[in-house]
Amino acid sequence: MTTIYLETPIKADIHKVFDLARDIDLHQKSTGKTNEKAIAGRTSGLIEENETVTWRARHLGVYQTLTTKIISMEKAVQFTDVMLKGAFKTMKHQHIFxxxxxxxxxIDLFEFESPFGIIGTFFNHIFLKDYMRKFLIERNELIKKTAESVNNTQ
Incomplete structure (x- = not known):
């Protein structure tokens, strides 16, 4: 299992940041490079516990779909999503505030495992971990920028 741990300090209220992190529309804006779109389940607004979303995006030159479900949520404290269908063997993303x-x-705690046994493990370590880290950092930068700009206008 490969794990990515990120901490992003944000000068904004925890409730605002929590809502921005689960905002489907903002997520789509943050993933312009991969043309990620919500195509099924919750496709806009704030995702809630037990809801699913199916994403379609271009990663590594290939369009892929990924369905995730929010399996736990404690508002303004944490939510966790897991992959139900997609390219990973397993994927779990804990969002902690x-x-x-x-x-x-x-805080992002993103755990994933690629299929294809030892070949997938090798691919994780030489490429995919860095690719996913950069993907999460770009998403977090937009959440931070949005939260801090909204925070400063009040």
Whole structure:
């Protein structure tokens, strides 16, 4: 299993950051490079516990679909999604939110495993882990920018 751990400090209220992190429309804006679109399940607005979303995106030159489900949610504290169908053998993404000095720390714990046994493991280590880390960082940068700009206008 490959794990990516990211912490993103954001100068904004934890409730705003939590809602932005589960906003389907904002997620689509953050993934312009892969042309990611929500095509089934929850396709816009704020995703909730027990809801699914199916994404279609171009990764590594190939269009792929990925269906995830929110399996747990404690508002403004955490939510977790897992892959139901897609290219990974397994995928779990925990989104954790902590308040620090009136600001928010958004934590991503992204765990995945590629299919194809040892070949998939090798591919994870030489390429896919960095690719997924950059993908998550770009998403987090838009959440941060949006949260901080909304925060500064109030």
């Amino acid at each position: 902590k308040e620090r000095d009136g600001n928010t720390v958004m």
